[in-house]
Amino acid sequence: MTPLLLSRMQFGFVVSFHILFPAFTIGLAHWLAFIEWRWLRTRDDLWRDLYFFWLKIFAVSFGMGVVSGIVMSFQFGTNWAVLSEKAGNILGPLLSYEVLTAFFLEATFLGVMLFGWKKVTDRLHFFATCMVALGTLISTFWIISANSWMQTPRGFTLAADGTFLPADWWAIVFNPSFPYRLAHMVLAAFITTCFVIGGVSAWYLRRGVHAAAGRRMLLHAMAFAAIAVPLQILAGDLHGLDVGEHQPVKLAAIEAHWHESAPGAGTPLVLFAWPDPQAERNDYEVAVPRLGGVILKHEWNGTIQPLTAVPASERPPVAPVFFAFRVMVGLGVLMLLLVLASLWRWWRGSLFDTDSRGGRWLLDGWRWMSASGFVALLAGWYVVEIGRQPYVVYGLLRTGDAVSPNISAAAVLSSLTVYAMAYAVIFGAGVWYLRKLLLVGPVKQPPKDTQGGGKTPARPLSLPDESVDGATPPAVTGGAQP
Structure with a gap:
């Protein structure tokens, strides 16, 4: 249990949690924009009810994504100081651009989206929803650009001490793997x-x-x-x-392609196997001849390294x-x-x-x-x-x-243990609350009143009182999982 192994375990643990919530909120923000657009076009109350139902789920998921992202960023300084020192001149600006262009945009309009239903016009509220959705895409742009540069680094020069220095920001941002990823x-x-x-x-x-x-x-x-x-x-x-x-x-x-294929035999597609790194072979292999070369190289006799x-x-x-x-x-x-x-x-x-x-x-x-x-x-x-x-x-x-x-290994193990305990509480509570929202389901929303009753902003995370079926929602302490 070396500091390296524990640091890799900790980063893998944190990023595994973090990637789930931003990915979900990217899709959910665009789903909300679509729903609100449909409501503006049709004025069908069901679209409005669905919007508020998924808005609650979005708010909880967005919050958990922010929490996990903050924890993840600390590790670059505590556990990966050499990476921060060597590649900070490139990764630092890319992550800063994400904050300046995406996080600020989301933070600006998120409050209007969550609390401004009775405070702003319908079109302005829809604009706020669209800006939040756009912010999730811009955030994805910069994060994937930074990670893709680590996969296919371009546009840099190496200093004498091994530090990466930016030479061409266009090549850095739009590195070879970035568009596909x-x-x-x-x-x-x-x-x-x-x-x-x-x-x-x-x-x-x-x-x-x-x-x-x-x-x-x-x-x-x-x-x-x-x-x-x-x-x-x-x-x-x-x-x-x-x-x-x-x-x-x-x-x-x-x-799991260990050895060079025979001339003219192409590359097989391995459907299942048990890779054995010591023997450099696959046990229990089930493969389709040539299909790997066709898929991976688009050639009948295609081969890979x-x-x-x-x-x-x-x-x-x-x-x-x-x-x-x-x-x-x-x-x-x-x-x-x-x-x-x-x-x-x-x-x-x-x-x-x-x-x-x-x-x-x-x-x-x-x-x-x-x-x-x-x-x-x-x-x-x-x-x-x-x-x-x-x-x-x-x-x-x-x-x-x-x-x-x-x-030290003890320091990394301690922080990993604290993270695991904190995540169990925070994300356990978040998932439990999401389950309660799903058990209740969409509810009827009162008509929008722009003349009165607008002094107190809406509470997007409060549990509803009435379902869209017109009946009181069932108890949310039990029932089957969705």
Whole structure:
């Protein structure tokens, strides 16, 4: 349990929590903008009720994302001082731009979005919602740019002491992997939100509550997923080609490709295996000949660099990268199949049929897949971060050389323990409250009164008193999980 190992464990623990909430709020902010736009166009009260329902969930998720982000930023100074010293001239400005352009924008309009319903005009409130959604995208832009630079560093010069000095900010920001990783991340956020909305909707329909809201949410979740999932497959393919060009060792680890293929044999696609790094082979391998070269290189005889082309000290841990990638892809295939099945039943007019076995199975599929976006998101992030090891700045600064030199294992273990305890309390309470909101569901909102009753801002996190079905919500202390 060295300081390096504990620091990596701590960073992995913190970032695993942090990535979930910003990704969810990216998609949720755009969902809220869409809902409010529909309400402005139709003045249908159900759209307004749905807006306030998801606004509560957004507010809680946004708060938890901010908390986890603050904790994560401290680690650069405490645990990764050498990384901060060597790459701070590049990473520091990029992260500062995120604060100046995105966080300030979100902070400015978030208050109007949460509390200004009765204080501003409808169009101004919609503008505030759109600005918050735009702020989430700008934040993603800068964070992914900083992380992508660490994956494919460009636009810098190296000082005599190994410090990275910026030489071309355009090349730094728009480094080779950035466009593909940005598209992949934004689509992942949208897909994650789609399946949460779809899963919650299916849960309501299976319980026989909030039927009108459930049908509307499921229909739009299906429609958005039908666009985003195929686009994500395309973005993933382009990203894979970029990884093969700029990070061939990572791609070899993803495929557990140990040795050079025979001439003209192409590269097989390994569906399942148990990688053995010591023996440099795969046990229990199930592979499809040539298909790997077709997918990874778009060539019938396509080949990729094997892991044995570099020393063992230059290879990432193969097993976690190999399995995490297959979890991500497997969930993506299930998402696509569920969306196609939903489109088929929608075309036949039986999407919301709860009387037939097929209709119930479809709704149960959405329920079971409601958290699939989060799992795929984490799996993909593990592929990206573990796959670039043993480097923190790919090919230039090793992770073992980036850790703080004077930090002790006891100090890192203590902070990790405190973080784990604090996260258990904070995020446990947050998830518990989100569950209560989901159990109550959408509620009827009173008509907007701009003449009176507007002295006290709305309370977006208060639990509702009446459901959209016109009945008192059920008790929120029990019941099945959504």
